[in-house]
Amino acid sequence: MAKIIVVTSGKGGVGKTTTSAAIGTGLALRGFKTVVIDFDVGLRNLDLIMGCERRVVYDFVNVINKEANLNQALIKDKRTPGLYILPASQTRDKDALTMEGVQTVLDNLAKDFEYIICDSPAGIEQGAQMALYFADEAIVVTNPEVSSVRDSDRILGILQSKSLKAEQGGTVKEHLLLTRYNPERVAAAEMLSVADVEDILAVPLLGVIPESDAVLKASNQGAPVILDHESEAGQAYLDAVSRLLGEEVEHRFLEVQKKGFLKRLLGGKK
Amino acid sequence: MSIFNYFLKKEKKSTASVAKERLQIIVAHERNKRHQPDYFPKMQQEIIAVIRKYVNIDDDQVSVQLDNNDDCSVLELNITLPDRSAD
Ligand SMILES: Nc1ncnc2c1ncn2[C@@H]1O[C@H](COP(=O)(O)OP(=O)(O)OP(=O)(O)O)[C@@H](O)[C@H]1O
Ligand SMILES: [Mg+2]
Numbered sequence: 001m002a003k004i005i006v007v008t009s010g011k012g013g014v015g016k017t018t019t020s021a022a023i024g025t026g027l028a029l030r031g032f033k034t035v036v037i038d039f040d041v042g043l044r045n046l047d048l049i050m051g052c053e054r055r056v057v058y059d060f061v062n063v064i065n066k067e068a069n070l071n072q073a074l075i076k077d078k079r080t081p082g083l084y085i086l087p088a089s090q091t092r093d094k095d096a097l098t099m100e101g102v103q104t105v106l107d108n109l110a111k112d113f114e115y116i117i118c119d120s121p122a123g124i125e126q127g128a129q130m131a132l133y134f135a136d137e138a139i140v141v142t143n144p145e146v147s148s149v150r151d152s153d154r155i156l157g158i159l160q161s162k163s164l165k166a167e168q169g170g171t172v173k174e175h176l177l178l179t180r181y182n183p184e185r186v187a188a189a190e191m192l193s194v195a196d197v198e199d200i201l202a203v204p205l206l207g208v209i210p211e212s213d214a215v216l217k218a219s220n221q222g223a224p225v226i227l228d229h230e231s232e233a234g235q236a237y238l239d240a241v242s243r244l245l246g247e248e249v250e251h252r253f254l255e256v257q258k259k260g261f262l263k264r265l266l267g268g269k270k
Numbered sequence: 271m272s273i274f275n276y277f278l279k280k281e282k283k284s285t286a287s288v289a290k291e292r293l294q295i296i297v298a299h300e301r302n303k304r305h306q307p308d309y310f311p312k313m314q315q316e317i318i319a320v321i322r323k324y325v326n327i328d329d330d331q332v333s334v335q336l337d338n339n340d341d342c343s344v345l346e347l348n349i350t351l352p353d354r355s356a357d
Pocket of ligand 1: 019210215
């Protein structure tokens with residue numbers, strides 16, 4: 001049975017697509033056949049982050065409208081075996097996704113894949129609700145910032161009332177992923193700490209991804225940051241994947257790293 | 271940062287703790303609304319309609335809130351009556 005995991009946040013621009021690409025790649029690296037679906041109709045960019053934008057021929061909406069079959073639309077990742085991408089459509093019609101259509105596609109993917117990662121659009125309206133409706137688990141991506149935490153709480157409310165699981169009397173398993181974390185600013189009491197956010201949201205912590213230059217570099221190149229083993233963000237995503245698979249891994253990169261004299265002199269970067 | 275600034279800063283609350291306090295209040299408020307029973311919005315409308323039979327009020331002059339505590343729920347009704355001189 002495939003596991004459906006939605007990556008969601010409410011607030012826009014907090015790192016959902018970065019996370020979907022990283023976690024999807026990470027699961028495939030661990031040997032699970034994985035597909036990442038871009039639910040952001042009209043604003044697709046998962047293909048850019050994954051570096052397969054030039055190979056998009058058909059998309060999610062084409063499959064729903066039966067203009068193409070699933071195998072024609074799925075893009076096989078060139079770097080990571082067992083990883084596939086289902087791109088979003090560029091159509092401006094926001095109602096292009098229908099609940100029945102999404103269900104049919106997910107049912108078909110579930111026959112073939114072990115993990116289905118749904119990259120949600122921003123917001124708490126229809127598009128985001130569609131992306132989370134069929135989920136078994138949810139990764140709630142949050143930045144240590146007031147509006148992001150508030151929106152995460154809202155999306156948690158929707159997961160608990162408007163998902164299929166909730167309607168059937170069950171629960172979607174929730175994970176908190178704190179991203180763009182800056183230990184220096186937390187130490188200066190200028191940024192909410194991990195403990196603060198955990199306190200408010202009361203959701204088990206899947207991981208903390210530090211603010212890192214490696215994320216922009218990765219997106220420039222179209223290679224998910226988890227493949228950059230040198231970077232703290234890449235390592236933090238690897239840890240998060242292990243935790244998603246039930247392993248106990250200690251959290252890293254939460255404290256200010258003391259830079260050595262030479263590194264300070266040369267202006268060491270993360 | 272001058273020494274003077276340093277001491278000034280100590281007196282103020284850190285911005286992170288202000289953020290946390292604000293969040294705790296917003297989130298508690300929103301969660302409360304979420305856990306309202308299904309009949310609540312309709313009941314709220316009807317309460318307002320009854321009051322309107324006697325006093326001319328706007329929707330936003332009435333706040334009806336349900337607070338869930340551990341062992342009981344409190345229905346809180348707050349009505350701001352219009353200025354008497356306006357009659
Ligand atoms: N850990 C990080 N460190 C630094 N920059 C980051 C980090 N995570 C994400 N970003 C940057 O934040 C921006 C938004 O990221 P991303 O596109 O993944 O967010 P999103 O939640 O998918 O946005 P949208 O709501 O528009 O779909 C990007 O420019 C990305 O490079
Ligand atoms: Mg996105």
